[in-house]
Amino acid sequence: MSNPTAPYPALADAIRALAMDAVQQANSGHPGAPMGMAEIAQALWINHLRHNPNDPAWANRDRFVLSNGHGSMLIYALLHLTGYDLPIEELKNFRQLHSKTPGHPEVGITPGVETTTGPLGQGLGNAVGMALAEALLAAEFNKPGHTIVDHHTYAFTGDGCLMEGISHEVCSLAGTLKLSKLVVLYDDNGISIDGHVEHWFADDTAKRFEGYGWNVIRGVDGHDVAAVDAAIKAARGQSEKPTLIVCRTVIGKGAPNMAGTHNVHGAPLGKDEIAATRAALGWSAEPFQIPQPVYDGWDARKAGAAAQAEWQSAFDAYAEQYPELAAEFRRRMKGELPAGYAAQFQAFLEATAQKAETAATRKASQFAIAALAQALPELLGGSADLTGSNYTDWKGVAAVRAGDGKGLQFGRHINYGVREFGMAAIMNGIALHGGYLPFGGTFLTFSDYSRNAIRMAALMKQRVVHVFTHDSIGLGEDGPTHQSIEHASSLRLIPNLSVWRPCDTAETAVAWNAAVTRPASIGMDVHDGGPTALLLSRQNLPYVERDAATLQAISRGGYVLRDAEGARAVIIATGSEVSIALDAQAQLAKEGIAVRVVSMPSTDVFDRQDAGWKRAVLPPGLPRVAVEAGVTAFWHKYVGLEGAVVGIDRYGESAPAGTLFKFFGLTADKVAETVKQVL
Numbered sequence: 001m002s003n004p005t006a007p008y009p010a011l012a013d014a015i016r017a018l019a020m021d022a023v024q025q026a027n028s029g030h031p032g033a034p035m036g037m038a039e040i041a042q043a044l045w046i047n048h049l050r051h052n053p054n055d056p057a058w059a060n061r062d063r064f065v066l067s068n069g070h071g072s073m074l075i076y077a078l079l080h081l082t083g084y085d086l087p088i089e090e091l092k093n094f095r096q097l098h099s100k101t102p103g104h105p106e107v108g109i110t111p112g113v114e115t116t117t118g119p120l121g122q123g124l125g126n127a128v129g130m131a132l133a134e135a136l137l138a139a140e141f142n143k144p145g146h147t148i149v150d151h152h153t154y155a156f157t158g159d160g161c162l163m164e165g166i167s168h169e170v171c172s173l174a175g176t177l178k179l180s181k182l183v184v185l186y187d188d189n190g191i192s193i194d195g196h197v198e199h200w201f202a203d204d205t206a207k208r209f210e211g212y213g214w215n216v217i218r219g220v221d222g223h224d225v226a227a228v229d230a231a232i233k234a235a236r237g238q239s240e241k242p243t244l245i246v247c248r249t250v251i252g253k254g255a256p257n258m259a260g261t262h263n264v265h266g267a268p269l270g271k272d273e274i275a276a277t278r279a280a281l282g283w284s285a286e287p288f289q290i291p292q293p294v295y296d297g298w299d300a301r302k303a304g305a306a307a308q309a310e311w312q313s314a315f316d317a318y319a320e321q322y323p324e325l326a327a328e329f330r331r332r333m334k335g336e337l338p339a340g341y342a343a344q345f346q347a348f349l350e351a352t353a354q355k356a357e358t359a360a361t362r363k364a365s366q367f368a369i370a371a372l373a374q375a376l377p378e379l380l381g382g383s384a385d386l387t388g389s390n391y392t393d394w395k396g397v398a399a400v401r402a403g404d405g406k407g408l409q410f411g412r413h414i415n416y417g418v419r420e421f422g423m424a425a426i427m428n429g430i431a432l433h434g435g436y437l438p439f440g441g442t443f444l445t446f447s448d449y450s451r452n453a454i455r456m457a458a459l460m461k462q463r464v465v466h467v468f469t470h471d472s473i474g475l476g477e478d479g480p481t482h483q484s485i486e487h488a489s490s491l492r493l494i495p496n497l498s499v500w501r502p503c504d505t506a507e508t509a510v511a512w513n514a515a516v517t518r519p520a521s522i523g524m525d526v527h528d529g530g531p532t533a534l535l536l537s538r539q540n541l542p543y544v545e546r547d548a549a550t551l552q553a554i555s556r557g558g559y560v561l562r563d564a565e566g567a568r569a570v571i572i573a574t575g576s577e578v579s580i581a582l583d584a585q586a587q588l589a590k591e592g593i594a595v596r597v598v599s600m601p602s603t604d605v606f607d608r609q610d611a612g613w614k615r616a617v618l619p620p621g622l623p624r625v626a627v628e629a630g631v632t633a634f635w636h637k638y639v640g641l642e643g644a645v646v647g648i649d650r651y652g653e654s655a656p657a658g659t660l661f662k663f664f665g666l667t668a669d670k671v672a673e674t675v676k677q678v679l
């Protein structure tokens with residue numbers, strides 16, 4: 001890793017050739033960014049990036065995020081050239097079904113890809129989360145003379161990521177927290193899809209990042225490997241601020257007629273331009289053929305193995321002196337829960353049932369958090385400036401704060417600021433890094449702000465928990481801007497996202513347990529898990545007494561809460577509407593109409609139960625009425641076209657909660673009346 005320019009331009013040109021040839025072969029893709037960032041990639045990957053192609057899961061590797069994910073051929077070329085398990089056949093199969101080279105990088109499919117990128121801006125958020133996780137783990141695990149957590153997080157970004165609002169959210173927080181091991185390399189090529197960005201993106205980006213408190217290295221020639229190398233060295237040489245390296249580049253560099261135009265952004269160069277590029281570069285090798293000296297120049301296996309071995313012996317020495325911490329570090333980086341967790345949770349659940357408290361489910365969530373935080377040191381909370389409303393903190397928890405140039409001040413609560421989308425993307429980065437189980441809060445209505453990052457967590461099967469409080473008109477006077485109507489139903493449509501809307505302290509405890517016991521997916525170790533959204537009430541909800549079997553049944557997602565002899569109908573309810581359903585049941589009983597009440601805190605968990613369970617809870621043929629303070633359409637999946645839904649298909653109103661429940665007809669009277677209509 002010494003001479004940054006040897007063996008000459010051929011190293012960077014190998015990326016150019018692979019990118020243009022793979023895009024041509026697929027007849028789709030984005031050659032411009034890989035060709036324009038080839039020297040930047042060379043400077044970083046050959047001279048600085050500490051990684052081991054033979055062990056992409058090495059805990060202390062540097063993290064690399066290609067935030068401008070459309071340039072996927074750049075990372076595929078890098079992984080192939082440096083010796084990852086990504087043979088040339090996979091590059092020939094770029095963008096084809098079940099290849100390891102999908103259109104945009106996807107974690108879990110390609111060894112060495114750390115996160116799924118493509119939705120612009122979010123990769124930066126993931127990188128901030130990774131850098132934050134590293135800094136927290138360092139503060140938590142490193143000991144004097146034993147630095148076992150010590151790596152950088154590097155991200156590539158284009159104009160697109162920096163135009164996206166989320167880049168402001170996450171980079172502002174990264175600056176505030178002084179995440180000095182985060183280094184972002186900006187492909188400042190002046191081009192995005194529509195053409196020259198000066199007409200829609202004329203920011204002084206360097207000034208903007210200086211304003212965030214970043215270390216900005218501007219005016220770097222992005223095609224001069226030595227210049228980029230020097231900038232990265234400077235970034236690594238300081239420990240005060242995150243660094244942005246502004247690299248002036250030419251998109252599609254090397255293509256004689258198309259470089260510098262938006263035509264190379266996202267389309268094949270075409271046979272003639274590829275031939276002209278080969279001639280201009282002096283690249284005579286056939287498509288997908290890389291001269292051995294070029295492979296040798298890129299090969300990172302030896303250096304990577306040596307770096308990892310050096311770290312391993314440091315870790316072994318650490319393990320000798322601090323065996324428990326070392327075991328804990330290994331456990332945490334695997335995403336496994338501690339032995340004995342299940343018993344601790346069961347004890348908490350039984351104590352919760354014993355107390356039988358009336359509480360808002362957001363408060364019940366805080367009870368659960370307090371218990372889980374004891375059992376799970378990996379639990380890392382936060383809120384987007386609503387800590388006192390979301391109840392996402394717990395007694396005695398310290399807040400994460402910027403350090404004094406010697407790393408972060410450790411804490412387990414992150415004040416994300418008013419940055420919902422940024423928070424969600426950062427949580428994804430934390431989860432992807434490993435070592436922590438992140439959760440964060442905001443109002444349910446603002447889940448829309450976070451939505452694509454929730455989707456990305458679901459796509460990546462990441463174990464993160466969203467605490468969404470103030471989940472309905474039940475929040476009252478703040479009015480329709482704050483009252484969720486469509487959110488519960490719409491979140492339920494996201495595959496792999498588990499959604500819980502609990503009705504009391506017991507269901508809230510079970511929901512939290514379900515969230516944290518979903519398996520973690522780390523790198524190539526992918527499990528069928530995913531994120532969880534907890535939809536919680538602002539207002540108090542009564543505790544519902546249950547026998548032991550019913551208490552255990554909550555974990556099935558939908559269960560018979562109160563049966564009735566000879567039930568003629570089923571009322572299905574969630575969250576704050578469960579008590580309304582129970583009142584309706586009592587009212588109907590007086591009129592001689594027996595009905596069953598099913599609580600359905602999680603429809604997706606219920607859907608995964610065996611057919612026998614589902615039939616037992618919702619017997620075929622019994623008419624059904626669903627009750628939820630939100631849009632009705634979703635519930636027809638459970639009540640059928642013959643059943644009825646009591647809900648709200650319009651926006652809310654500003655008034656006290658009690659007034660609103662009456663105004664919108666979310667009452668026992670209305671539910672009882674509706675049951676009679678379906679009989």
Ligand SMILES: Cc1ncc(C[n+]2csc(CCOP(=O)(O)OP(=O)(O)O)c2C)c(N)n1
Pocket residue numbers: 032033068070118119120121157158159160161187189191192193251265
């Ligand atoms: C959130 C989001 N919006 C839109 C797109 C579609 N898109 C892909 S690349 C791109 C332009 C990116 O410009 P830049 O980052 O400068 O890339 P370059 O053309 O320089 O490679 C757009 C709009 C996207 N991938 N994600």
Ligand SMILES: [Mg+2]
Pocket residue numbers: 158159160187188189190191192
């Ligand atoms: Mg650009």
